[in-house]
Every structure is written in structure tokens, then in C-alpha cells.
Amino acid sequence: MKADKEFIRESVADIIGCEVSDIKDDTNFVKELEVNSIQMLEIVAAVEDEYDIEVKASDLSKYDTIDKIVSALEEM
Amino acid sequence: MRRVVITGIGPVCALGSDHEEVFTRLCNKEQVKVRLDKCTPAREKIKAEWYVPFPDLYSDGKYADKLAQAEKEAAKSAYAAAKAALIAMDDAGLEKADDNTMVIVGTDSFSMEELIEETVKFDTKQKMYSMMIPYTIQSAIASWVTIVLDIHGMSSVINMACASSTTSVGICYENILDGKCDMAVCGGTSYIGDRNMTMFKGFEYLKCSSTNKNGDVFPFSKEKNGFLLSEGAACMLVIEELEHAKKRGAKIYAEITGFGCTSDAYNIVSMYPGGTIVEDMLRKLIGDKKVDYYNAHGTATILNDEVEADVIRRIFGSRENQPAINTSKPFLGHTLGASGALEIGVCADSIMHNRVHGNLCGTVLDDLNYVPETRDMQVDTAVSASLGFGGHNSAVMIERYRD
Incomplete structure (x- = not known):
């Protein structure tokens, strides 16, 4: 599945309330941007809606950087 | 010291409306579930395949006279609570409860389906059901229970998510212990359906509901991945001060301690x-x-x-x-x-x-x-x-x- 990295970055910035430029490809949302558990669910929901996929609760940690989200989508 | 006992149990759920039947079916490990209708407009967005349906409470004619007004004017969650209360009263062998009987009903969301329908009608056609306020406010749930039972004690709705109805029983238990009343009709109700099953999707975003293709769920297991959603159900209990129950020769199921x-x-x-x-x-x-x-x-x-x-x-x-x-x-x-x-x-x-x-x-x-x-x-x-x-x-x- 082809992933639109900039769309994902903009979605994450919108949810966190930060600038797009604050989110590098390998910035960890939880450790570096203090994203909480609710915001992680929102980020995953945005990805699920855009790409019509289902992310398991046990896989949330695979979606905590832009790079990891893109990789996860490309593997699908 | 006052003691509080359970003398009436009134479930309305997919496994039945008689608590003995419900318990027997639970012991038989029966799961009543239906597939999400493929005609649901947002069907493709919802990953869950199965859910437990809201029981048919309208066609058996039971308590038809007492529930006639509620059938026309009450939201489904309120109607279910009122019917469950009547079943609990029957189960307790009571024609009429004490006039100061306390009523507390736990519930979760708003009367979603009814509220959405009226909101959309007003938005698109500038029309709505003229009784939309009493139809959709949560307090109406407790009001309907008092109306069908014709009792005048304190009544209220408790809204504490999944802990709502445990708390409603607990608060009534404490009020009876304190001597504020000798009886209470307490429990909870839920109806979360609408034509898109919006709440189902909401729970999916929270990673709470099972999307297993066969509807199985795995509590306390390594394979756990969420619960099977229920469209709705209710359960009301009659609880009483012990001497009050004994005086009228009530069957006592258990004591709340x-x-x-x-x-x-x-x-x-x-x-x-x-x-x-x-x-x-x-x-x-x-x-x-x-x-x-x-x-x-x-x-x-x-x-x-x-x-x-x-x-x-x-x-x-x-x-x-x-x-x-x-x-x-x-x-x-x-x-x-x-x-x-x-x-x-x-x-x-x-x-x-x-x-x-x-x-x-x-x-x-x-x-x-x-x-x-x-x-x-x-x-x-x-x-x-x-x-x-x-x-x-x-x-x-x-x-x-x-x-």
C-alpha cells in the first residue's frame, strides 16, 4: 500500500497541535512530543480512516513515528 | 442494624426477560448474536461483524396497559428500564411498591437514535417531534420508571459509563441502610443503536470492541482483543430492608453487604x-x-x-x-x-x-x-x-x- 507521508505528518501535527516542521520522519511521538494515550488512538484512527485499515490494540506502538507508520502501511 | 436484601430481579436482554432463564442460558454458555446488517449505510467503516441485539420488548404484549404511554412517548432505553422494573416487581411478588420507594437507573450514552433523528429532521426539514425534549433527556428514564410504578420517592439517573448500574444499586443500598426508605427499584439500561451503529465505530476507535470474524471474545486470555457489543439491554432490581421483606413474606435471593x-x-x-x-x-x-x-x-x-x-x-x-x-x-x-x-x-x-x-x-x-x-x-x-x-x-x- 502506498503511503502519503506528508498527509500523515499533517494529520499528526493537527492532532498534537504542533507545527509540521516539529515532526521529523523519526521523531517519536510519545517520547519526544509527549503524545498521550488518547492522542495515539487519534493518530491511529486518522490513519485507519484514510487507508481503510484496522490496527490492533496490541500494535499501537508500531505507529509512533512517521517512518514506522509509512513502513507499516507499505507492508500491507 | 438494618440489612438490605434483593427480592426482585428483572432483566431484559438477548438471553431473555426472566432471570432464571437468563442464568440457565449463561450456564449453558449460550451467546445470542447477529451479523451487522449489510444494508447499514456505514457498514464498510465498521470492522465488527457481530453484536448482541436489543431484545424485542414491544410485541409480547406484556404489561401492555401499564406501558402503553411509554411505548408511544419514551425512548428505547427508558422503555426498557420501565419494562425491566415491572418484571422485577412481578418477580418480587409486589403489586405496588411503597410510595417513597427510591428509583435510580444507571445509563450510558444519551438516547442517541432518538436525538439524532430529531436533530436531522430539524436540520433538513425544520420539523421535529414536538415532545423531543421529554423524549430524549436522560432523566426521563427514571421518570418513566416512577410513572409506570406510580411511586413518589426520589428518582434519578446515574451516568458513570460502565459502572452506572452497579453504582445505582450501591447508592440505593446505602439509602436503605440509612433509613431514608425501605425499598428501592434500581439498576440500569442501555440502548446505543442507530441506523449506522455510530457508537460501535466509536468503540472501535478506542480499540475496545472485538472485530473477530466469528464474534468470539476471549476475556482474561492471551488472545483478548475486545468485547462483543450489545445494542441494548436493561436490568432492574427490587431491593428492600430485611424486616420489610420478611413482613410481606418475600422470597429473598441474597443480601447486599x-x-x-x-x-x-x-x-x-x-x-x-x-x-x-x-x-x-x-x-x-x-x-x-x-x-x-x-x-x-x-x-x-x-x-x-x-x-x-x-x-x-x-x-x-x-x-x-x-x-x-x-x-x-x-x-x-x-x-x-x-x-x-x-x-x-x-x-x-x-x-x-x-x-x-x-x-x-x-x-x-x-x-x-x-x-x-x-x-x-x-x-x-x-x-x-x-x-x-x-x-x-x-x-x-x-x-x-x-x-
Whole structure:
């Protein structure tokens, strides 16, 4: 599945309330941007809606950087 | 000292409207579920395949006279509560409750379906049902119970997510203990359907509901991935001060001997780390009593079950010292605001029959006295726990009634 990295970055910035430029490809949302558990669910929901996929609760940690989200989508 | 006993149990759920029937079917591990209708407009967005349907409460004609007005004017959640209250009164052998009987009904969401329909009608056609306010306000649920029972004590709705109806029973228990009244009709109701099953999708975003293709759920198991949703259900109980019940020759199912209620004050979804607030609540509730049976919140979610299992292990110790543990949600679905009262009814029947119903499960978590198959055993003391979103925790202790 082809992933639109900039769309994902903009979605994450919108949810966190930060600038797009604050989110590098390998910035960890939880450790570096203090994203909480609710915001992680929102980020995953945005990805699920855009790409019509289902992310398991046990896989949330695979979606905590832009790079990891893109990789996860490309593997699908 | 005043004592409080359960004398009437009125469930309305997919497994029936008679608590003995519901308990028997739970012991047979019956799961009533239907596939999500493929005509649902948003069907493709919802990953879940199955849910437990709202029971047909309108076509059996039972209590038709008493419910005639509610059938026309009440939202489904309110109608279900009113019907459950009438069933509980019948079960308690009561024609009429004391005039100052207290009514508290727990519930979860707003009357979503009705509210959405009226909002959309007003938005698109500038028309609405002229009685939309009494139709959709949550307090109407308690009002309808008082109207159909014709009683005038304090009445209210409690809104504490999945802990709503456990708390409603607990508050009524404390009010009877305090002498404010001798009887209460208490429990919970839930109806979350609408033409798109919007709430189902909402729970999916929260990673709470099972998307298993065959509708199985795996509480307290390594395979757990969420609960089976219920479209709606209700359960009301009649509880009474002991002397009041004895005086009228009531059948006593069990005695309520404790109530605990706390708030995590931590997160709007997740439980307090390690479940220590729940642990403190349960320790205070249980004291040094030996608990035979623990009806868990047991949602089969990653968020709940690991934490609840740890709390159980810390309080009771290793598997051989733990009470028998089960959860009624795999069969009833997660009935949210109605779940606690339904489960208190199950606890009372477990005590009456000395039986703990079996469960669905996969590979059960280590060191947990979980009950995969229905077990005949002495049940003198039971605890029913409900742990709701937003950190609402409550639990009720129920014991065999002894004179």
C-alpha cells in the first residue's frame, strides 16, 4: 500500500497541535512530543480512516513515528 | 442494624426477560448474536461483524396497559428500564411498591437514535417531534420508571459509563441502610443503536470492541482483543430492608453487604496504572471476608483485563486462593450502563443455585482461577465489579441470606 507521508505528518501535527516542521520522519511521538494515550488512538484512527485499515490494540506502538507508520502501511 | 436484601430481579436482554432463564442460558454458555446488517449505510467503516441485539420488548404484549404511554412517548432505553422494573416487581411478588420507594437507573450514552433523528429532521426539514425534549433527556428514564410504578420517592439517573448500574444499586443500598426508605427499584439500561451503529465505530476507535470474524471474545486470555457489543439491554432490581421483606413474606435471593465506589482521576479512557485505585476499593469492600465468586468487569480488552487480573492476584494471592472468576459479557455482550445490574442479578442467582457459569476463553492468563466450564460449587459470597471509562469504579458485595 502506498503511503502519503506528508498527509500523515499533517494529520499528526493537527492532532498534537504542533507545527509540521516539529515532526521529523523519526521523531517519536510519545517520547519526544509527549503524545498521550488518547492522542495515539487519534493518530491511529486518522490513519485507519484514510487507508481503510484496522490496527490492533496490541500494535499501537508500531505507529509512533512517521517512518514506522509509512513502513507499516507499505507492508500491507 | 438494618440489612438490605434483593427480592426482585428483572432483566431484559438477548438471553431473555426472566432471570432464571437468563442464568440457565449463561450456564449453558449460550451467546445470542447477529451479523451487522449489510444494508447499514456505514457498514464498510465498521470492522465488527457481530453484536448482541436489543431484545424485542414491544410485541409480547406484556404489561401492555401499564406501558402503553411509554411505548408511544419514551425512548428505547427508558422503555426498557420501565419494562425491566415491572418484571422485577412481578418477580418480587409486589403489586405496588411503597410510595417513597427510591428509583435510580444507571445509563450510558444519551438516547442517541432518538436525538439524532430529531436533530436531522430539524436540520433538513425544520420539523421535529414536538415532545423531543421529554423524549430524549436522560432523566426521563427514571421518570418513566416512577410513572409506570406510580411511586413518589426520589428518582434519578446515574451516568458513570460502565459502572452506572452497579453504582445505582450501591447508592440505593446505602439509602436503605440509612433509613431514608425501605425499598428501592434500581439498576440500569442501555440502548446505543442507530441506523449506522455510530457508537460501535466509536468503540472501535478506542480499540475496545472485538472485530473477530466469528464474534468470539476471549476475556482474561492471551488472545483478548475486545468485547462483543450489545445494542441494548436493561436490568432492574427490587431491593428492600430485611424486616420489610420478611413482613410481606418475600422470597429473598441474597443480601447486599457492601458497596465501594472510587474515581481514578487519571485518564478519560485508560485505567490508573496498575489498577491501584480499584485495588484499594476492593480491599475496603471485601475486608477479611472469604469471597467465593468474583464476577469481573472482564471486557476482554487489553486496557482492562491485564490490569484487573493483576488486581485479583494482588488481593487474593495465587490461583488456589482466588475466588471463581468469570464475566457475563461474552454472552450478554457489553451492555454498558445495564451491565452492572445484570451481573449483580447473575451473582444473586449464582448464590441461589450454588453455580458459577462458564466462559468463553482462549489461553487463559497465568495464575488466574478463571472458570471456562460451568462449575457447581458453594457460593456464599460474591463480588460484582464494574470499571468504567473515565475512571468510574464500583463494586457490590452480595452474600447468601442467613437469618
